[in-house]
Amino acid sequence: MEEELELLETQVEEITSGIEEFVPILPDWAMPVLVLALAFIVGLAIFRLVFGILNRMVAKRDLFWRSLVARTRRPLRLGLVVAALSIGVAVAPLSFEGRDLAQHGLLIAFMVLVAWALHTALHIWTTVHLRKFTLDAEDNFLARKHVTQSRILVRLAGWLIVILTVSAILMTFDGVRQWGVSLLAAGGAAGIVVGFAFQPVLKNLIAGIQLAVTQPIRIDDAVIVEGEWGWVEEITGTYVVIKVWDWRRLVVPLSYFIEQPFQNWTRDSSSLIGGVLLYLDHCADIKRLRTKTEEICRASKLWDGNVCHVQVNEFRERVMEVRILASARNAPRTYDLRCEIREEIITWIQREMPEALPRTRETVSVDGAGVAPQHGIGVVGR
Structure with missing residues (x-):
């Protein structure tokens, strides 16, 4: 591989020398830009070729693979462009500082690419898994269980991917490397500051994990919260949306369902x-x-x-x-x-x-001789 790169670099230098003989007025930065632009175009061309092949390969396969190829189009394009630019940076006539800066940018792009691909694959798997269940069924207990767990865990996994990616990116910069380590390991002075700053988020994050495991509420549960009766319409990573009977929406933090009492009318079944x-x-x-x-x-x-x-x-x-x-x-x-x-x-x-029907009864006392009481009225005394 090194020999091939050296050969490619030699060929690029020869081409560069030839171009410089014909165009001596080009500035020093022109050739590196042209090489990187050529690498970018090559990356796009390879993407079109690879994506077309993948589409043909999964045309007759199940929904998961077709969705995976369709949804990973942009991550795949970014990955191939990054790979092509990596080769371009290796062979381009860049200065030491320029090469180091370009490689650093490509490293960050690669980290973003990995996080993007993981999130996309997770979303596709969840979508395909939930196609087996429907909330419109009359007895939707099992569907509510799987939908709730899947949605909460996907959001939590998304937050985890973002935190890990941001931490890894920060660790590539010398000036803020400690922040990345602290954010990843939750230690040190920076970790304490971040922990206090994100305390509400972390509190709801932990509550979301508890909700996904213990499931005191599920999607489409009938609940009474703060004196309002309604259905659980949506569960996000930080809050729960309750659709009240008159179509109002009650937004409640996730931690509320761990710390406060509430009524769940459909905890064990829909009936x-x-x-x-x-x-x-x-x-x-x-x-x-x-x-x-x-x-x-x-x-x-x-x-x-x-x-x-x-x-x-x-x-x-x-x-x-x-x-x-x-x-x-x-x-x-x-x-x-x-x-x-x-x-x-x-x-x-x-x-x-x-x-x-409810009636009011009264006893009437008639006082007087020779007075005949009405029918149904008893004489108490005279």
């Missing part, structure tokens, strides 16, 4: 039990009410066939509290089922059992 409270008169016929409720549940397309109960929950002075429980496959269907049961049952009570 939920919804409750409907009725306040009826004490003479209400509970058996007829139970029969009608079961009839409403069986006729509803929202009911999942599991839970449908009617219970007298509590007695009060003037009314009794009756609770109806019914289950559905997910939170939106449960909410709609509760509304449907309310509408159907109150219409039926008004029509078929009006005596079950």
Whole structure:
């Protein structure tokens, strides 16, 4: 390899000498620029050739390989151009300082290239993996689990790649090398300063790792946070977006779900039990009410066939509290089922059992002889 480079350098010097004989007025920097420009053009030409070959090779293969080739087009182009420029720098008639500066720039470009390729491959793998799952299914528990883990871990891996790349680049500069080492090893005075400066970011970064492993929340979970009921719409590397029932968005830091209590209605499954409270008169016929409720549940397309109960929950002075429980496959269907049961049952009570509606009873004392009390009113004294 060294012999070939020496031969190539000799040929470039001969060509340079020939050009200088014909064009003696060229400045000293002209030939290095021409050599590097030629190397750049050669790198682009090789990229077109290689990319065309790769496209033909993966044309009949699965989605992962086709996506990998398509998404790595720019990193591949940068890599081949960097390789061509490396050869150009080696053979170009550069000064010692110019050669050192060019090699330093190519080293940084190579580090960026490696980070870019890793991030792209990770993104492609995640996309292909998540194609096996859909959040639109009624029973999407497994899909929510994989989507949540994948998205959080990809974002964390992206942050890790960026930190490692920035650290490696800083370590190539003598003046700030200690900063790169401190950022990478989290040690020394610079590491302490960086740690304090990025404390909120690191706090959410650690919380993201805990969320990915323990999964107290998942994408599309039904939760109550800060008194607001909604669904987990998005989980990023630093915050969680809750889509509230009225379409507002509640943005909560990741660390909140590790440090603060909250309600998760779909922690173990998508199915939920919804409750409907009725306040009826004490003479209400509970058996007829139970029969009608079961009839409403069986006729509803929202009911999942599991839970449908009617219970007298509590007695009060003037009314009794009756609770109806019914289950559905997910939170939106449960909410709609509760509304449907309310509408159907109150219409039926008004029509078929009006005596079950709450009433106020009073005892009237009639004082006077020969006065006949009205029907249904008892005489207490005269």
